Amino acid sequence: MHNKLANSHSPSKPYMAGQVIPVRELHAGHREEILQHLLALGDEDRRLRFGTQTPDEVIHHYVEQLDFNKDAVFGIFNADLRLIGMAHLAYLPEIQGQARAAEFGVSVLPEGRAQGLGTALLNRSAVHSRNSNIQILYVHCLANNKAMMHLAQKAGMSVEYAYGDADAYLKLPPANPATIVEEAANEQWADFDYALKENLKLANQAWWWFLGRPNVAR
Ligand SMILES: CC(C)(COP(=O)(O)OP(=O)(O)OC[C@H]1O[C@@H](n2cnc3c(N)ncnc32)[C@H](O)[C@@H]1OP(=O)(O)O)[C@@H](O)C(=O)NCCC(=O)NCCS
Numbered sequence: 001m002h003n004k005l006a007n008s009h010s011p012s013k014p015y016m017a018g019q020v021i022p023v024r025e026l027h028a029g030h031r032e033e034i035l036q037h038l039l040a041l042g043d044e045d046r047r048l049r050f051g052t053q054t055p056d057e058v059i060h061h062y063v064e065q066l067d068f069n070k071d072a073v074f075g076i077f078n079a080d081l082r083l084i085g086m087a088h089l090a091y092l093p094e095i096q097g098q099a100r101a102a103e104f105g106v107s108v109l110p111e112g113r114a115q116g117l118g119t120a121l122l123n124r125s126a127v128h129s130r131n132s133n134i135q136i137l138y139v140h141c142l143a144n145n146k147a148m149m150h151l152a153q154k155a156g157m158s159v160e161y162a163y164g165d166a167d168a169y170l171k172l173p174p175a176n177p178a179t180i181v182e183e184a185a186n187e188q189w190a191d192f193d194y195a196l197k198e199n200l201k202l203a204n205q206a207w208w209w210f211l212g213r214p215n216v217a218r
Pocket residue numbers: 045046048049050104105106107108109112113114115116117118119120139140141145146147148150151154
């Protein structure tokens with residue numbers, strides 16, 4: 001199968017605003033946004049994301065335990081600066097003689113779906129993995145997760161099915177100057193996009209205040 005992510009050695013037009021979705025790397029200061037994002041997922045989405053029924057307490061614990069020094073977490077913010085999509089790239093323990101691997105988990109809120117956000121998070125995680133010397137990217141999910149399966153196959157991942165679960169994996173080539181530039185450019189573009197949305201939000205609030213209208217959050 002054509003391995004789109006692994007064979008991509010040139011930047012995927014990271015400077016073209018409007019075509020490249022800005023993906024930010026998140027840090028410990030984003031814990032609250034991450035928590036609100038995951039709590040906003042319905043029961044079925046939580047099951048698809050974590051592979052099992054996931055009550056609020058488990059999500060609280062998961063977010064508290066996120067280690068931003070060890071793993072990488074990526075996010076996409078909408079115009080209201082709401083975290084609409086996020087991905088957790090968890091580095092698996094190194095085993096001598098085996099390829100270095102990371103596991104990818106992703107969620108996009110229903111209102112943001114089918115616009116390429118999941119794909120952008122997967123692309124960014126694959127490039128980051130290559131730049132971090134990761135050789136294999138895994139996605140573990142339920143075999144009936146059609147959207148994730150489609151996304152994985154579109155990215156050229158190989159999929160193995162067993163007992164209702166599916167393991168998709170992608171062998172990644174080493175980093176090269178293009179992957180380093182691609183990631184840096186996307187990060188810069190995402191910072192710029194965030195600052196722009198932040199200023200627009202503040203400007204809107206100022207206008208509402210000036211015009212004496214209530215500032216109703218959308
Ligand atoms: C999986 C998920 C992250 C996809 O996010 P997204 O932003 O909609 O992803 P994209 O828009 O980049 O791509 C989705 C693709 O799946 C396709 N798709 C969506 N639902 C589908 C379905 N039921 N059957 C087949 N394909 C489907 C879309 O058409 C799109 O394909 P295209 O790009 O070729 O048109 C999102 O559905 C989600 O958060 N699901 C709940 C959590 C989850 O399942 N996480 C994955 C396990 S870790």
